[in-house]
Amino acid sequence: MADDALARLKKANEDRVVLGLKSVTGVLPRQDIDILLRDDPDVLNLFLLALAALQDEDMVKERMGYFQIAGIHGLPKTPWDGVEAPGKEEGSVDPSGYCAHSTPTFPTWHRPYLAMMEQTLYIQMLDIAGNYKEPHKAKYKAAAQRFRLPFWDYFRPRDGPVEFPGVIDEGKTSYAYDYKAPRIFTEPSIMVRKGPDDKLSKLPVNPLYQYQFGSGLKPSDWNNSAVKDPKYYPRDATVRYPVHEFDPKFGQGGTETMNIVLNNLRMDTNRLILHMLHSSVYNKYDDFASNGAPQKPTSPRSNTKTEIFVWEGASGSLEDIHGMYHGLVGGMAIAKLSAGGHMSRVPIAAFDPIFWMHHCQIDRFFAVWQAVHDKNDPESWFSDSAMAESDLLPFRTKAGKHYWNSNDSRSTQDFGYTYPEIQSTSEATWDVFSKMYEWSVPLQKPKRDIKAPPGMEPIDVSKSQFFRFDGEDPATTGVGTLSESISIAKQPALQKPVELVQKAIYEDPVPSKGYSREWFIDDRVQRLALNGEFTILYFISDDKYGHAPASFHQYLMSPSLAAITYIFAAPTELCNNCGHQDEQAHIVTSTASITSFLLDFVEVDNQPLASLEPEHVVPFLQQRLKWRIITPDGELADPRNLASTKDLKINVNCKVAPLPRDSGGEVQYERYPEIIDHIIQAASPTAESIQA
DSSP, rough: OOOHHHHHHHHHHHTOOOOSSHHHHEEEEEOOOOHHHHHHHHHHHHHHHHHHHHTGGGTOOTSSSSHHHHTTTSOSSBTTTBOOTOOOOOTOOOOOOOOTTTTTHHHHHHHHHEEEEHHHHHHHHHHHHHTOOOTTHHHHHHHHTTOOOOOOTTSOOBBBEEEEEOOOSSEEEESSSBBBOGGGGTTTSEEEEETTTEEEESSSSOOOTTOOOSOOOOOOHHOOTTTTTTTTOOOSSSSOOOOOOTTTSSOOHHHHHHHHHHHHHHHHHHHHHHHHHOOHHHHHHHHHOOBBBOOOOOOOOEEOOEEEEEEOOOOHHHHHHHHHHHHHHOOOOOOBBBBOGGGSSSGGGGSSSSSHHHHHHHHHHHHHHHHOOOOOOGGSSHHHHHTTTTTTEEEETTTTEEETTTTTTGGGGTTTOOOOOOSHHHHHHHHHHHHHHHGGSSSOOOOOOOOOOOTSSOOTTSSGGOOTTTOOOOOSSSOOOOOOOTTTTTOOGHHHHHHHHHHHHOOOOOOOSSSSEEEEEEEEETTTTTTOEEEEEEOOTTTTOOOOOOGGGGGGGGGTTEEEEEEOOOOTOHHHHHHHHHHOOOOOEEEEHHHHHHHHHSSSSOSSSSSSSSSHHHHHHHHEEEEEOOOSSEEEEHHHHHHHHHHEEEEEEEEESSTEEEEETOOOOEEOOOHHHHHHHHHOOOOOOTOO
16 A cells, blocks of 8 residues: 555656645654754755755756756746746746735645645655665665655744844843754755765755756846846855855855844744734734735825825734745845845745745744634635635646645645644644743843743754764764654654643743733835835834944844835736736735834833833834835835835834733734824935934
8 A cells, every 4th residue: 555655656746746745654743954853863864865866957857856846936937847827828928937925825825835845855765765775775764754844943942142233232132042044054065874875974065055056047037137137146056145245344144144133033023923823813814824905904194295004904914924034034135235145036035945944834834823713614714715716836636737726725634744733722732832932022021041941942953963074973973962852753743842831841921910012013015016025124223222224234234123024026027926916006014023122122221111001112113213115126215105106004003912921801902103103204215324
């Protein structure tokens, strides 16, 4: 039976059909990349070798090779396996990607996309396992049966302590834990055990660090408005936060800059996802899934410069979080210096290997939302039933023109995977998930020396085989043990979070009575307002504590940077869906939490902000809240032009919830449109300093 199932899977892969791995290995949990590294290095070893093999130049023309699968997301400008993109006319000069962004199918479209890569890697891993001598062959064939794509948990600490720009200590802020990207993503080369003898040797190009394009993309693919300048978007390999040698004074560049920004915005992003996964505001799928704005604004107030709107319903979304991390990983465009890395541009984002672990994390959030909110109730699923049944091109369920749809993609188990936090009831799922993360998201004065609960401490990866560049083999030196490892066979990973909750000495950083206030900035704008990706940055600047940058070249490293909205969109000439959305003046919404940044101002000496109560926060923000917009080309945009021609609107609101967090009771939302008047008046389209 097992051989028959494997033969069917291999035949499906040859026919470019997505089956998933359920039929061959059952339903297994996807794991965080560092947990996989610690607990099952044999699986990770095979995964790295298989990924490197799929990325090889010889695989460029293979439909199920890395280049072709990644190309489904954007470039090259040719149909994948003959599947025409939706809405394309015969002879169109724009047969580009199968964009599902800013539509309710965003989460469900990416689910078979990930499953396609997952099953392709599994088959490649089996082939590689066959190249080892015994007993290594048996070990790796067994390891392949445990494989699922790993995810990158943005909110799991990787090290500690850390220091980054902020307002606590003369332009710096510190925290007990470092939320940098996992080391496995940032080492240019990596150590692996290769066949036939299982000897440790260097893989010169770490397949999780970058993808080398080779002959895949042609000059005609690159020569478009999004990625046409080779100075900014290297055509030989993917990059993150590129900084060019003609201006060495700008920033840190590369991995260091990425990690600083990830730490700076981590706490409020964590706060936002906890809010979205549990709040009743996000009970409906359409509100949670996409940043498209189906609801209408209400209660308009007009003045001479813009209209101030109060919204009903949800503003932020899963897609909103997803887009922000594309920007945080790739980097923001800076005129004449850098246009950001490949992850920050839709047409080339999927070529960066971190894309796949990032999207597994987004799918994980989707699965947790389903476990908490989606009870297979039609009222909680797509409001448009026809859209739920529409084809998710180009992902086939069987040979021919038979494709997955969103109803088919509703269950992760149908693809053969789950996530460790998913339990049998919605209450149990939320109990596990919330206790993994709420400890690091204070509702009142933050604890800088807070201790992570058991199961969430940073994992020491330094002695792992993958980083033994000194040539010492941990299998023979006896120095390769990390923190306590749990046998996969004896202790299924699916059960670990339950143990974490039962054993953790959980320290709630809030008092047992009263209520909390969390502050958010909502914005909405036409998705194609600037014909491509663009960034809205929010600053809370203060003469003494904020240290506002004098030039927008320094924005990402600014101690006063409080929040970011990243609009992840492709140019209309590259994306048919984007073209239609531009014609329809399609609106997207985003939410950014600023609570943690405000708490820093409560904590500093002389307390420029006395509390999170409105009587203190409203005048504080009116005096200090600024915002700027960076175009796809890295220039400053005039915010008043976007307000008058591209429907840019901004709102500030406050969530008021009873304490402690699990006490129940009514959650209320207060809106403060009067703050926006001051944001608009403070913004300047010409001066670079946010002190304007």
